[in-house]
Amino acid sequence: MADTAASFRVAADAYDRYVGRYGPDLSAGLIAAAGVRPGMRVLDVGCGPGALATALARVVAEEAVAAVDPSETFVAACRARLPAADIRLAAAEELPFADDTFDAALAQLVVNFMRDPGAGVREMARVTRPGGRVAACVWDYLEGMTLMRAFWDAATAIHPTAPDEGRAMPYAREGELARLLERAGLRDVRRGELTAHASYASFADLAEPLGHGVGPAGAHYVSLAEGERARLRADLQRRLGVGNGPFRLSARAWLAVGTV
Numbered sequence: 001m002a003d004t005a006a007s008f009r010v011a012a013d014a015y016d017r018y019v020g021r022y023g024p025d026l027s028a029g030l031i032a033a034a035g036v037r038p039g040m041r042v043l044d045v046g047c048g049p050g051a052l053a054t055a056l057a058r059v060v061a062e063e064a065v066a067a068v069d070p071s072e073t074f075v076a077a078c079r080a081r082l083p084a085a086d087i088r089l090a091a092a093e094e095l096p097f098a099d100d101t102f103d104a105a106l107a108q109l110v111v112n113f114m115r116d117p118g119a120g121v122r123e124m125a126r127v128t129r130p131g132g133r134v135a136a137c138v139w140d141y142l143e144g145m146t147l148m149r150a151f152w153d154a155a156t157a158i159h160p161t162a163p164d165e166g167r168a169m170p171y172a173r174e175g176e177l178a179r180l181l182e183r184a185g186l187r188d189v190r191r192g193e194l195t196a197h198a199s200y201a202s203f204a205d206l207a208e209p210l211g212h213g214v215g216p217a218g219a220h221y222v223s224l225a226e227g228e229r230a231r232l233r234a235d236l237q238r239r240l241g242v243g244n245g246p247f248r249l250s251a252r253a254w255l256a257v258g259t260v
């Protein structure tokens, strides 16, 4: 796969206005599924600007949260949000922590961007104590992630070979994430789905972050000439069926949770 992780070396505020809007709902679901409780020590793998880490800090206290991400801008943004947490520049495949350090390790919308997802999940299991949980979620890019589905349908209508995340993303189909956790040696792997919502002030509010090149959709959008961008925006708005006033979109993610 192309270096999609590179599309996250962007400003944290652009990310927040793009996928970050879905973060609070998604984090609440992932934290509940992982059974995170006060008193636990937890790890957020691929923390981005810190949506999940911030939600974890509200449950377990900031000092009990560690997080890693290979993007320097995201690590800086996450550190600014959570100065008492242990935020490090690192990738999932080589976690800079000793065995059995955490009660739970969570990865929100990250496994599909890992260079070696098998190694990344095995590392998450290694740093989690026996009996602790490893939990992950990935967007249902094929259908349930409304924004991205509509974006790629509009993008492929213009360029049929546009890199539709629904086709290109691993672990985007039901059950694939659970199988990844099982292959990594986790026990009692449970699968499910999470639904998150985001509110927009207008269609322009939705389209603006794409111009910063954030994520694979943004990277594709900024590669287009302005005429094609305008066509894509118009088709995206039509497919979403939204006007220029406020609206809300839903997004489904696949969930898998296993025990170490």
Ligand SMILES: C[S@@+](CC[C@H](N)C(=O)[O-])C[C@H]1O[C@@H](n2cnc3c(N)ncnc32)[C@H](O)[C@@H]1O
Pocket: 005, 008, 019, 020, 023, 045, 046, 047, 048, 049, 050, 051, 052, 068, 069, 070, 071, 074, 090, 091, 092, 093, 107, 108, 109, 110, 113, 114, 115, 116, 120
């Ligand atoms: C879609 S963002 C998710 C960010 C955050 N977890 C959230 O829910 O908002 C994907 C993140 O994965 C990170 N990432 C990419 N490759 C990674 C790897 N090998 N290990 C850990 N994180 C990685 C990116 O830098 C980016 O922050």
